[in-house]
Amino acid sequence: xxxxxxxxxxxxxxxxxxxxxxxxxxxxxxxxxxxxxxxxxxxxxxxxxxxxxxxxxxxxxxxxxxxxxxxxxxxxxxxxxxxxxxxxxxxxxxxxxxxxxxxxxxxxxxxxxxxxxxxxxxxxxxxxxxxxxxxxxxxxxxxxxxxxxxxxxxxxxxxxxxxxxxxxxxxxxxxxxxxxxxxxxxxxxxxxxxxxxxxxxxxxxxxxx
Amino acid sequence: xxxxxxxxxxxxxxxxxxxxxxxxxxxxxxxxxxxxxxxxxxxxxxxxxxxxxxxxxxxxxxxxxxxxxxxxxxxxxxxxxxxxxxxxxxxxxxxxxxxxxxxxxxxxxxxxxxxxxxxxxxxxxxxxxxxxxxxxxxxxxxxxxxxxxxxxxxxxxxxxxxxxxxxxxxxxxxxxxxxxxxxxxxxxxxxxxxxxxxxxxxxxxxxxx
Numbered sequence: 001x002x003x004x005x006x007x008x009x010x011x012x013x014x015x016x017x018x019x020x021x022x023x024x025x026x027x028x029x030x031x032x033x034x035x036x037x038x039x040x041x042x043x044x045x046x047x048x049x050x051x052x053x054x055x056x057x058x059x060x061x062x063x064x065x066x067x068x069x070x071x072x073x074x075x076x077x078x079x080x081x082x083x084x085x086x087x088x089x090x091x092x093x094x095x096x097x098x099x100x101x102x103x104x105x106x107x108x109x110x111x112x113x114x115x116x117x118x119x120x121x122x123x124x125x126x127x128x129x130x131x132x133x134x135x136x137x138x139x140x141x142x143x144x145x146x147x148x149x150x151x152x153x154x155x156x157x158x159x160x161x162x163x164x165x166x167x168x169x170x171x172x173x174x175x176x177x178x179x180x181x182x183x184x185x186x187x188x189x190x191x192x193x194x195x196x197x198x199x200x201x202x203x204x205x206x207x208x209x
Numbered sequence: 210x211x212x213x214x215x216x217x218x219x220x221x222x223x224x225x226x227x228x229x230x231x232x233x234x235x236x237x238x239x240x241x242x243x244x245x246x247x248x249x250x251x252x253x254x255x256x257x258x259x260x261x262x263x264x265x266x267x268x269x270x271x272x273x274x275x276x277x278x279x280x281x282x283x284x285x286x287x288x289x290x291x292x293x294x295x296x297x298x299x300x301x302x303x304x305x306x307x308x309x310x311x312x313x314x315x316x317x318x319x320x321x322x323x324x325x326x327x328x329x330x331x332x333x334x335x336x337x338x339x340x341x342x343x344x345x346x347x348x349x350x351x352x353x354x355x356x357x358x359x360x361x362x363x364x365x366x367x368x369x370x371x372x373x374x375x376x377x378x379x380x381x382x383x384x385x386x387x388x389x390x391x392x393x394x395x396x397x398x399x400x401x402x403x404x405x406x407x408x409x410x411x412x413x414x415x416x417x418x
Contacts, residue, residue, distance in 0.1 A: 057297070061297065063297075063300045063301065063304060064304050065303070065304040065307050065308065067303050067304070067307050068300040068301070068303040068304035068307065069300065071296075071299055071300050071303045072296055072297065072299070072300035075296035075299055075300070076296050087281055087284035087285050088266070088270065088272075088281065090280055090281070090284055091272045091277045091278070091280050091281035091284070092272065092277070094274070094276050094277040094280045095272060095273050095274040095276070095277035098274050098276050098277065099274065123348075124352075128352075128355050130348055130351070130352075131344075131348075133342060133344045133345055133348065135340075135342045135344065135345075136342055136344075136345055139332075139339055139340075139342065142339070143333075143337075143339075146337050
């Protein structure tokens with residue numbers, strides 16, 4: 001297995017933390033998104049949509065999308081499960097992870113890509129050109145404010161996203177906090193529960209991945 | 210198990226088709242979204258975010274989000290698997306399903322909710338008020354046009370989304386086509402491959418669910 005990665009970007013980081021939590025070490029290849037290397041002819045042969053992260057299996061098969069890469073890894077390396085241990089827990093992890101992806105990663109991306117001049121006509125990832133929408137950037141900022149408050153309320157009564165079970169949903173939330181700095185959003189000082197959870201996750205060795 | 214459902218809406222329909230494909234019959238309770246019944250005190254006790262579809266287990270536990278509900282059902286009723294049969298297939302289904310959700314269901318929802326007067330200040334589902342963004346409605350329409358073309362090209366060489374295996378990704382794409390009528394988008398006449406696939410899926414008994 002080989003992971004096409006970009007050290008600075010949030011979505012590849014989600015995969016790297018996932019791998020680190022499962023103690024899996026694999027070869028990585030840097031695709032410099034700042035230099036648009038994901039649009040190079042060579043990379044588009046592997047990933048027609050130019051997607052990073054990308055997991056390439058030993059037979060050459062490629063898997064795109066964070067959720068799908070994590071699913072494959074969990075299936076092949078079931079130890080230290082991060083996608084749930086029972087049918088109910090698997091469903092609750094998937095529900096929270098999906099919501100955190102939408103309200104966290106996607107919201108920050110809206111805020112970032114619709115305001116940064118480097119993303120003119122690249123407001124959405126992928127091959128199609130979409131113009132920036134300033135109001136969508138603003139909405140992204142507002143959604144992140146809501147998310148911080150919602151997470152703070154949640155962590156008042158819960159160690160992790162799903163009770164005392166550390167899961168991929170914590171990785172998504174944790175990566176969102178780092179990504180939010182790109183739009184100058186940091187945990188509000190009075191969100192002490194969210195800060196407690198963040199410090200706890202940040203102290204795990206995987207946080208350095 | 211009990212499914213809180215709304216017959217007219219696309220996301221509950223995805224779950225109903227999923228259940229029908231697996232030959233599972235469960236009790237359903239209609240929550241009339243047009244009458245904002247999802248915001249009633251009684252329903253918010255079950256689903257604090259007012260989410261439909263919602264699966265309630267016999268012990269009262271509730272699972273929200275289409276992907277999570279389907280995951281639970283697949284875990285508990287593994288026959289006729291719709292989320293993949295091997296680790297690789299599970300990953301490919303998840304990757305395609307996620308992309309179709311974003312480029313299909315979410316894109317149509319952007320087009321619909323940001324233009325329909327009934328959704329003023331409800332441009333996103335959930336408890337927070339977000340104003341409509343007309344440019345986002347426009348972008349939703351454009352994304353659906355792209356999706357039709359991309360799917361047409363895909364189905365030129367593939368029976369279903371994932372080769373000859375009917376999966377949840379086909380359900381997401383199929384439901385998107387129906388949902389797209391809400392923004393007056395129908396399969397373009399020259400998209401004959403997409404139309405062939407649509408007719409084939411529409412002929413399955415589950416399409417009536």
